[in-house]
Amino acid sequence: MAPVATAVEEERKIDETALITGSEAIAVACKLADVDVITAYPIRPYDTVMQYVAKLVANGEMDCEYIVAEGEHSQFEIVKHASACGARVFCGSSGVGWMYAMEALTVTPALRIPMVVMVGNRALDDPGAFGVEHNDALAVRDLGWQLVWVDNAQEALDTALIAYRVAEDRRIFLPCAISCDGAFLTHSQALVKIPSQEKVNEFLPRYNRADLLLHPDNPITVAPQANEDWVMEIRRQNYAAMERTFGVIKEAYADFERILGRSYGNPFFEEYQTDDADVVLMGMGTLSTPVKVAIRQMRKQGKKVGFVRMRWFRPFAAEDLAKSLGRFSAVGVIDRDYSFGSPYLGGVLAGEVRHALYPSPGKRPPVLGFICGLGGREVTVPDVERMTDSVYKAAEGKVQPLTQWIGLRE
Amino acid sequence: MGRLFAIEIIYRGIFQKTLGKHISRSIVLAAHKEDKLGISFGRYGDSPERNGIPAKNFAIVATDEQTLEEGMAKYEPKEVDITIAVDDTLCKGVESWAWYGLQPVNRLLKSGGTLIVTSREQPEALIEMAHRKEYPYKLAIVKGTPSFSGLWVYKDDHTDVRILGAIARILPELFSLESVQKAIMDEWHDELKATSAGKSYERTTSLTVQPNQGNPEEPYRFDFPKWHEMGEGIAIPSIPAGHGFEDPTTHAVGGFRPDRNPTFKKFSTRTMRPVVNFDTCIKCTLCWLQCPDSCFDVTPDGLYDANMQACCGCGVCEAVCPVKDCVTMVNETEFRDNASQWEMWRKDKEGYKTWLEEKIKSHPERSHGFRYRGQYEEQVPEMLEIAREG
Numbered sequence: 001m002a003p004v005a006t007a008v009e010e011e012r013k014i015d016e017t018a019l020i021t022g023s024e025a026i027a028v029a030c031k032l033a034d035v036d037v038i039t040a041y042p043i044r045p046y047d048t049v050m051q052y053v054a055k056l057v058a059n060g061e062m063d064c065e066y067i068v069a070e071g072e073h074s075q076f077e078i079v080k081h082a083s084a085c086g087a088r089v090f091c092g093s094s095g096v097g098w099m100y101a102m103e104a105l106t107v108t109p110a111l112r113i114p115m116v117v118m119v120g121n122r123a124l125d126d127p128g129a130f131g132v133e134h135n136d137a138l139a140v141r142d143l144g145w146q147l148v149w150v151d152n153a154q155e156a157l158d159t160a161l162i163a164y165r166v167a168e169d170r171r172i173f174l175p176c177a178i179s180c181d182g183a184f185l186t187h188s189q190a191l192v193k194i195p196s197q198e199k200v201n202e203f204l205p206r207y208n209r210a211d212l213l214l215h216p217d218n219p220i221t222v223a224p225q226a227n228e229d230w231v232m233e234i235r236r237q238n239y240a241a242m243e244r245t246f247g248v249i250k251e252a253y254a255d256f257e258r259i260l261g262r263s264y265g266n267p268f269f270e271e272y273q274t275d276d277a278d279v280v281l282m283g284m285g286t287l288s289t290p291v292k293v294a295i296r297q298m299r300k301q302g303k304k305v306g307f308v309r310m311r312w313f314r315p316f317a318a319e320d321l322a323k324s325l326g327r328f329s330a331v332g333v334i335d336r337d338y339s340f341g342s343p344y345l346g347g348v349l350a351g352e353v354r355h356a357l358y359p360s361p362g363k364r365p366p367v368l369g370f371i372c373g374l375g376g377r378e379v380t381v382p383d384v385e386r387m388t389d390s391v392y393k394a395a396e397g398k399v400q401p402l403t404q405w406i407g408l409r410e
Numbered sequence: 411m412g413r414l415f416a417i418e419i420i421y422r423g424i425f426q427k428t429l430g431k432h433i434s435r436s437i438v439l440a441a442h443k444e445d446k447l448g449i450s451f452g453r454y455g456d457s458p459e460r461n462g463i464p465a466k467n468f469a470i471v472a473t474d475e476q477t478l479e480e481g482m483a484k485y486e487p488k489e490v491d492i493t494i495a496v497d498d499t500l501c502k503g504v505e506s507w508a509w510y511g512l513q514p515v516n517r518l519l520k521s522g523g524t525l526i527v528t529s530r531e532q533p534e535a536l537i538e539m540a541h542r543k544e545y546p547y548k549l550a551i552v553k554g555t556p557s558f559s560g561l562w563v564y565k566d567d568h569t570d571v572r573i574l575g576a577i578a579r580i581l582p583e584l585f586s587l588e589s590v591q592k593a594i595m596d597e598w599h600d601e602l603k604a605t606s607a608g609k610s611y612e613r614t615t616s617l618t619v620q621p622n623q624g625n626p627e628e629p630y631r632f633d634f635p636k637w638h639e640m641g642e643g644i645a646i647p648s649i650p651a652g653h654g655f656e657d658p659t660t661h662a663v664g665g666f667r668p669d670r671n672p673t674f675k676k677f678s679t680r681t682m683r684p685v686v687n688f689d690t691c692i693k694c695t696l697c698w699l700q701c702p703d704s705c706f707d708v709t710p711d712g713l714y715d716a717n718m719q720a721c722c723g724c725g726v727c728e729a730v731c732p733v734k735d736c737v738t739m740v741n742e743t744e745f746r747d748n749a750s751q752w753e754m755w756r757k758d759k760e761g762y763k764t765w766l767e768e769k770i771k772s773h774p775e776r777s778h779g780f781r782y783r784g785q786y787e788e789q790v791p792e793m794l795e796i797a798r799e800g
Contacts (some may be wrong), residue, residue: 222644224646233640
């Protein structure tokens, strides 16, 4: 009998392949992470996750408390409290649903709750629209949330596991939101390697709330009212925790590679064909696909274009990025978001990139901003070619608007 | 640099919030009659919407704009010309919601500055309650029962204008009585109030308090931890449940005393305290059950002893006690310590009986603000009588 058992054991260590959406990949990660408490409230495109979790629970494949709340605010409050009591939790939303939870979202990092959530990126109302924009997740960028963007279902699954590992690290205890572009990632199925439970168990230790556990055996008061004598020190603690995420994220990706066998290179941003690039484009999420295709076509015409895809927006690896961008003669940042009235009227990422470059001791290439693909509009290959032309002009020193709308009917 | 004046008004949250605001506003308006400039503000962190919690207002006045700006560069003045306490029990100290520790009432007074108190007590009693200061200061009493009202109702018993009249007498460089009366007429269009200010001006006298006079106790202090010394996640250790304690006569251990907040003693947050007749107590538990601050220790012999670390003086225990005169609320000015009444009773029952009768003899009116319609109509005439006749 012994050899048979060994064979089964070996088999269980082999990754399976499944054809699933980005949302389903996140749900599978929840199952593999053996999440204890999940709350849900339907809103497209996030609801694809809750549907799949419900299916896993109903099929007996997953054991968790699955609570459908009466709105997003309660949805996020419930998991916040469960996490304080030591439960591993998952939650998520989209667009205005995420905004409805805003009060709960602000208290979550302040209380050092390692909640992992999926934001199915969706345009904010009005108009009521389902398509992707990044303004929903970006609305919490200053509050202590870790924010990460993924561009395919495999990365969604892997990043969810990494997110638990980082968020629940006692040095961090900060929530993490994984952004998945509505439709392009949440609603399209791809072949995904599902790691074995054994590997995941080795990679991801149990959540230990330790000294902050809200339990009768560890009597503490959480979130008392505090006045001006305390608030600044409390904020400084969160600053320190966010500062530590750089190191802990690197550790987690290194262990992920060692145990699960997939490498993501630099965890914070992906570089595509940058080694010999004259100019680069930048962006977050699924627009990477048309950009990469366009780059391959343009390279056939002799244009040495590269692409830098930001994964982690918070923490923002400013020094690394500035060092990398210093190699190019111009940078074009594609924002699938807006920040009306911001400096040079640009998008959020463009502003962050310029900010990252300013104190850099190295070369500071000109940065052009592009607003593109709002509300789920496709970012097309010709769009990318147009943007690249502008970036080349910037590299040559030609004066042009610092923020340009691309793919707009005009 | 011109001259800068700073005045603080210490008052009881909710009950005297409107009164405190009237005084500090009127100081600025009266000084402005003499072309001085000023600002009036409340200490925001005090949270004056809490029942009876000591809170502060400040009036900063200057002879010119630049000097005023110098005064405004720090939110709270480091020293003041005049401290006004509109409730005499505040002389025991100020434990505001924001401050973590006991601040002597005269802490901010400059050398030679004046503490103005509304009281019917003699100066000796108030001096004894206030902490000692390293240099001399003056004490002036505006005679009257401390004026308490509610958040939305105001008892117009002229306390505000009588304080203004007293300031004009004590610090004529700030403003004259004439300016005060002009400001009163602008604000309230009430001759009687202007007259009250004038009477107060005429009557106000002060005496000097020397460094060797007053409460010699070192006030409780609290040091703030650095950010990296604080626990994370806005979580603080809970206060442990509590334990039994010893009977001073039989040495039997029993009962239950809940552990209490080590940094907020509430010694000065109350204006009254319950005095308990342990001989008539029927151990019905109602005071213990209903106390919103869990202030009652259960004694080894099953009685209920109001612990002065936790009592806010709300009077619920008196209201629910079914036995006549078993729990009686007595004004804080009657007490000089926070010792256990039960221990006193255990050690000397006859002595305690005498003490108790003495304390509850003049059963004073409950001072906690507005309780029934028509209350102020009943109370104001007496105060106006004091204002007129002294």
